[in-house]
Each structure stands twice: as structure tokens, then as C-alpha cells.
Amino acid sequence: MSNTYEAPRRLIKSAEDIEKMRVAGRLAAEVLDMIKPHIVPGVTTLELDTICHDYIVNKQDAIPACLGYGAAPGRPAFQHVICTSVNHVVCHGVPSENKVLKKGDILNIDVTVIKDGFHGDTNMMYLVGGETSILANRLCNVAQEAMYRGMAVVKPGATMGDIGHAIQKYVESERFSVVREYCGHGIGTTFHDEPQVLHYGQPNTGMILEEGMTFTIEPMVNAGVWQTKLLGDKWTVVTKDHKLSAQYEHTLLVTKTGVEVLTARPEEDLSRFNV
Template structure:
């Protein structure tokens, strides 16, 4: 495993890429409403990234080994879809929960973040859906709170797993956070479950994502025939939040925070 420690110049460029990524998620929020399609949301995000920000949407035509090229500019995962949902022409319905996952490339550097949206506003969703979205956000921030020099990657996963399971939810095991920089996916892998005090020691200059995927039912998942979309095997609801994190000499910095990003929940402050 080769973990790149970012230089001060790298970090400045990652701050810019991260900020722009968060701003895409801010921009798209007012368009998430009943009747809109995820394909329309994808086009809006694409045009904003390319025409306004001067970014490249990293998912478009992304093809890791064994995959066909991803055909859209963002991922949109609805209700029981866990991740990597492909935008399509199905209109969103009131009460749907939607994850939009955005990765920007600016000046050769990547910013990566995702956010949950409730279609029709918070009151439109079921109590379970609202609770799942909120607990998953808490899981993200509990994981972020473990990031400091000298801590271990296992501390992040342990904090997330403990909170998810204490609330009766489960953690998806097959997908994880990842190092990020000039490459979309770099070392290390950041698991969202595990044991405190285990794993790689966290060092200043590391940059990685934390992106827990939490299911209302069991953790088991399956892949749809499109080769990309991951769903819960029991068709229970799933939620995900993601930020890109820089390890600083004294702790951490969240690079993908933006004006519209939900703050750290007061419940875990």
C-alpha cells in the first residue's frame, strides 16, 4: 500500500476541488422536488460543473477494471439503492430519499462528496427514512471526529459501526472510503466498520473520504443488471453521506464543506 502524503501545493488544490464539489451539491438542492427526473438533475450538475466551475465531472466515462464506462456525471441513488445509481427518466416521488454523489476534477485534483435529499421536504418522508438519514449523518461526523495524527483508521470504522448498530441499522461492508488526490481512488481504504486501535496510523497530509452507507435493514447488497447500481438485498432503505477529509498537524479539515452543507449534528457535538 502506497499512501501519498500531500504537499502544501497539493492541499491548496484539493481545498479548491473540495469546495467546488460541495457547491455543486448546494446548487442542485432547489431542483430536487417531486416530478423531476434524476436524468434532469444529472444534466444540471454536469452543466454547472463544466460551464460555471470549469470542472470535469469525474464519474463520466469512469471505468475501473471489470466495469463498463459509467454513463453519467453524478450518481443518484434512491430509497433502497445503496450507491452508484445511474440517473434515468423516472420522476422522483414525494417522500423519496435521494443520495447525490458528486466528484469534481479541478486542475487535475479531485473533490468527492455526497449528500442525502428528501424529496418534497423533510415532512414528506417516513419517520424511518428521516431517522436513517439523520443517523447516517451522525455516523459520518462521528467518523470524522476520530481523524487526527496518531489515531488509526480502525477508529473511524469502529465509531461508525457502533453508532449505526446502536440505532438498529447495519453498515454496508463491500464499499469504503478511499484516499483521493490526483487520482479518484487512492490508498488507503477507509472501512466503515472495525475495531478501535487497529489499521494504519493516520498522518498529517493524508487526504481521504469517509462515506458510510447505512441500511435500515440487513447489510447484504446486490448489483443490478446495469453493472453499477447497488441495492439492499432485502430492499430496505439505505442512506449515505460523504466528505473529503484532510489530516492536519492538530486534527482534521473537512475539504468539501460548503455554505449549504448540513453542519455537524448538535447531538454528537
Template structure:
């Protein structure tokens, strides 16, 4: 990965907003299809066709470093990078769908949790804590803040809710590259790390576990699960640092964060 941080111009950020809005529209579209009995492979097919045929965009994960599908689907104790397949959704499942599209050379990357039927109290709780962890990170973003400040705020919140934050996987710079500098850790110490400045673009995407933070990579070399098989949840947005705060590029105008 290129270790230089690419500061984007206002025009480049607007191009990224187009890609970001398209990625968000995929998550909105797929909502009605997430239901008992559907397979994650079917969700992948629907998303792929929408991205290519309706949006005229490219699904970034497809063939990225050998990833075989157009979206990531991470169920229950899967932390991230779940590969869509034959598994049928069951009532009570929680599912993260992670969408990245490329439009005119620019990437938009976002994910959210979906409930299948009625979730358990624990399942709902880990999803809500993960969402609040994302918002806690976004609320920190402005010039002069460090990445350590952001990671510390996310970690402090999640651990205060008796959950844990995954450390092996993190947010990332984004733009013409899917994964650019800097790495955006969801834990850390105040005052450490890169200092934010206007024009930086990156994702925040905390992975929050109901149990311990430790993970295990499955033999497919993509799917990451919680080592203790506890539930895990994740939400993600792509954002740009502005002169006085943050601009969330993957937030649709009429959506809450």
C-alpha cells in the same frame, strides 16, 4: 489501485480544497431542483452543465470505468452508484446525490441526502443516522488514530441505532487519483489498520441501511441495492489530516458539516 499512501503538501491540500469546495457548491446548487416530478437524468444534466460551464471543472464519474453519467443518484433502497435515468422523483423519496469534480488535476468528492417532499419517519431516521455516522467518523480523525478506530466508532454508533453498515463499499484515499490508498472501512476493530498522519487525504462515506447490511449488485454492474430492499442513506466528505485534527475540504464555509 496504487497501494502507496500519498502524503499531500500544504499547497496540494489547498488545491484539493478548491476542488472540494466546487463539489460542495454543486450539491448546494442542485438542492432547489430536487422536487417531485423531476427525473434523475435531468438532475444529472443540470449538474453536468454547472460543473463544466460554471465551474470549469470535469465531472469525474463520467466515463470512469465505463460509468455513463456525471453524477450518481441513489434512491431509497439504492445503496450507491445509482445511474441517473428516466425515474421521476415522488413525494417521500430519499435521494443521495454523489458529486466528484476534477479541478487542475485534483479531485473533490462529496455526497448528501435530499428529501423529496415529506419523508416517512423511517426515511428521515435512516438519513439522520447516516449523517451522524459520518460526523462520528470525522470527529475521530487526528494523527495517531487508526483507520480501525474510525471504522469501529462508525459501526458502534450505527448498530447502536439498530441500523447496519454496508461492508462491501468504503471510503478511500483521494487526490490526483479518484480512488487512492488507503481504503477507509466503516467498520472495524480499535487499534487496527493504517495509522493516520498529517497530509493524508481521504473520504469517509458510511452507507447505512435501515435493515440488514447485505447488498446486491444489479445487472447494470453499477447500481448497488439493499438485499432486503430496506432504505439506505449515505453522506460523504473529503478531508485532510492536520497536525492536530482534521480539515474537511468539502465543507463550505457557511455550512454545517
């Protein structure tokens, strides 16, 4: 029995859809660049959220996808435009006036922008004060490279398992761990769509990639164990052992020959990828 399967036709984007995805992706990437000079010791994560809200709504004339998102039984809707995950927070950190950043902290900002009905989703790590510990710096570098390793196998005919395997193999070779409970996802007019993009797995398994698919790769890499814990606010996810965690994310398009990074930032060297 085959361990692979084809994508539903609805997941293949049209040329018009892809153009709109490029715009949304570019706007999301711009937010991460815009906020960079504001990330200094003494700033609160709520202040960063307010700056991003004003930029997305007033400068980009776009919609912050996270604001009001995700209400479920026992869980309130998210009330902010960015997720701010500091140090041992894995993902979905809630901005707060009480969370004051300190020199040496590592911070992930995750932002999703909606423009003309399409989503652009991206995140990255920041070193507060411009420097951090050797361990934290290496963890951030490995998380980014893990994302790139996953992106490097994206092309028509590859599988989701190929992506997860490339990420897991690299991260574990660096003596870190990959979070299992949270993953990447399909994206377009829907924020979180099929397929689930696991950051661990076996080659030649899962959905087969096809030209026109769009999804995120966003590995969460922990300095200790991969297990996590959900806090009482029902959003903030932390490492179970309270060791550091880092994450990077891009929204991607499968092209005829490889991958296009829809949320590419100006400082990135993406020359290794085939468009």
C-alpha cells in the same frame, strides 16, 4: 505482532497539493448546494444529471470525474456526472429519464469534481418534497451522524480501525446496519487511492493517520441487513432486503491537530471538529 502500519509516503500531500484539494472540494460541495432547489417531485434523475453536468463544465470550468469512469471487463464506463441513489439504492445509482422522483423519496447525490488535476468527492441525502417517513428521516440523520462520528476521531496517530469502529458502534446502537462491501478511499490526483476506509472495524488496527493525508469517509447505512446486491447494469447497488439505505460523504484532510473538511457545505455545523 502489531495490527497497525504506516502510510506510504506518496499519500502525504504537499502544501501546494492541499490548496488544490481545497479548491476541488469546494467546487464539489457547491454542486450539492446548486442542485438542491431542482430536487422536486416530478423531476427525473437524468434531468438532475444534465443540470449538474452543465454547472460543472460551464460554470465551474471543471471536469466531472464520474463521466466515462470505471470501465472494466464485464462493466461499461459510467456515462453520467452524478450518481443518483433513490430509497433502497445503496450507491452508484444511474441517472435515468425513467426514474421520476416522488414526494417522500430519499435521494443521495454523489458528485466528484476534478480541478487542476485534483479530486473533490462528496455526497448527501435529500428529502424529495421536503418530507419523508419517520423511518427514512431517522435513517438519513443517523447516516450523517455516523459520518461525523468517524470524522471526530481523525487526527495524527489515530488509525483507520478507530474510524470504522466509531461508525459501526454508533450505527448499530441505532438498530441499523453498516454496508461492508463498499468503503471510503484515499483521494488526490487519483480518484480512488489507498487507503481503503472501512466503516466498521476494531480500534487500534489498520493504517496510522498522518498529517497531510486526504481521504473520504462515506458510510452507507441500511434500515435492514447490511448485505447488498449489484444489479444487471453492473453499477447500481441495492439493499439485499430492499429496505431503505442512506449515505453521507466528505473529503477530509488530516491536519496537525485534527481534521479539515474539504467539502464542507455552508449549512453544516462543523464546530465539533479541530482543524
